[in-house]
Amino acid sequence: ADDARPAALAPVVSSSSTSSLASQAARKRCPEDFEFGRVLGEGSYSTVLYAREHVNNREYAVKMLDKRHIIKEKKTKYVAIEKDVLNKLAHPLIVKLYYTFQDLHSLYFVLELAKDGDMLGYIRKLGSFQLDAARFYIAEIIVAVMYLHSMGIVHRDLKPENILLDENMHIKITDFGTAKILDEPPSNSDTDPFAAGSTSASASVSSSSPSPPPPAPSSSSPSQDAGSSKRNSFVGTAEYCSPELLNDRAASKSSDVWAIGCILYHLLAGRPPFKGVNEYQTFQKIIKLDYTFPDGFPPTARDLVSSILVLDTANRPSLAEIQKHPFFDGFDWTDIHTQQAPDLR
Ligand SMILES: Nc1ncnc2c1ncn2[C@@H]1O[C@H](COP(=O)(O)OP(=O)(O)OP(=O)(O)O)[C@@H](O)[C@H]1O
Numbered sequence: 001a002d003d004a005r006p007a008a009l010a011p012v013v014s015s016s017s018t019s020s021l022a023s024q025a026a027r028k029r030c031p032e033d034f035e036f037g038r039v040l041g042e043g044s045y046s047t048v049l050y051a052r053e054h055v056n057n058r059e060y061a062v063k064m065l066d067k068r069h070i071i072k073e074k075k076t077k078y079v080a081i082e083k084d085v086l087n088k089l090a091h092p093l094i095v096k097l098y099y100t101f102q103d104l105h106s107l108y109f110v111l112e113l114a115k116d117g118d119m120l121g122y123i124r125k126l127g128s129f130q131l132d133a134a135r136f137y138i139a140e141i142i143v144a145v146m147y148l149h150s151m152g153i154v155h156r157d158l159k160p161e162n163i164l165l166d167e168n169m170h171i172k173i174t175d176f177g178t179a180k181i182l183d184e185p186p187s188n189s190d191t192d193p194f195a196a197g198s199t200s201a202s203a204s205v206s207s208s209s210p211s212p213p214p215p216a217p218s219s220s221s222p223s224q225d226a227g228s229s230k231r232n233s234f235v236g237t238a239e240y241c242s243p244e245l246l247n248d249r250a251a252s253k254s255s256d257v258w259a260i261g262c263i264l265y266h267l268l269a270g271r272p273p274f275k276g277v278n279e280y281q282t283f284q285k286i287i288k289l290d291y292t293f294p295d296g297f298p299p300t301a302r303d304l305v306s307s308i309l310v311l312d313t314a315n316r317p318s319l320a321e322i323q324k325h326p327f328f329d330g331f332d333w334t335d336i337h338t339q340q341a342p343d344l345r
């Protein structure tokens, strides 16, 4: 049937230009398609630049990785993981990957631009968050991570630096190079306690006296340079790393739950719960659960954090259970990314 829309609203593009629009979307991009602007930030293996696409003036964050450096540091597999994981994801609270391409020296990831920096920046600027703002941002992180887990992905490096903020002050989770794709198909394993990959499946991590933690990730002894899978695969950053990841590195959804508990503590206390004078001391505090709450830490938040920061993953609440905790009483979880975000500025 003819298009029911009145002529004025009929699609203005002819069939030939429609196909060129379609091919425009699919066409492999190259650096010349973009005008590059300021440096948005630097990673261990990357430089992220502001970029605008010539044909449509769209703005992006383009992550450039130097091939020689990646190869020298044996990080090729992380690059492939980041690309594979980002290509699976489509969620308003997770950074989108639009295109990838390469040239002789670099790899390029054309990412959704998060204009307002990262959450660590705001914690440093404000000292700590008001209770309602902390609740809103933890809720956004929970919604985003529940989506990740439903897609069979464990982030493994959740921390305020990896929680970016867009121009409406909603979060955009980033940094999937150290993510883990769980083997079994994505499932709502929260309900089925014995589904592989769920918290109880990694209940083997007992709270018995743990093995000594690995040397700090920065130290690479010669044996490590041999690329031994276990030691070199240390992921995550000390402060938010779960005890099980420090011990046997069994990545599971409950490792992300632990990190969320650390982030909630950090937002309200203005510092992470486990912070030693160096990485090794931080590890010691984590595996001994050595942390205390500052005076004035809100009681329901304290109860929630205490229920999350437990050594045995089987005793850690699932994200669905956390949503029902009194800390979120009265919180409206529907379409959180469309709600007015708290004004942190
Ligand atoms: N989509 C984005 N929008 C805006 N800024 C971004 C975006 N992605 C990254 N950045 C900025 O670029 C910096 C480097 O990000 P990138 O993910 O490349 O490295 P990193 O993961 O932070 O560092 P490392 O590789 O050491 O973990 C970030 O700290 C952030 O400030």
Ligand SMILES: O=C(O)[C@@H]1CCC(=O)N(CCc2ccc(Cl)cc2)[C@H]1c1ccccc1Cl
Binding pocket: 066, 067, 068, 070, 071, 076, 079, 080, 083, 100, 101, 102, 107, 108, 109
């Ligand atoms: O996985 C892919 O989609 C392609 C496949 C073809 C290809 O050559 N690459 C780049 C592979 C690669 C990874 C790391 C280095 Cl240091 C060099 C090349 C991959 C690639 C291209 C652009 C950006 C990222 C990646 Cl992994």
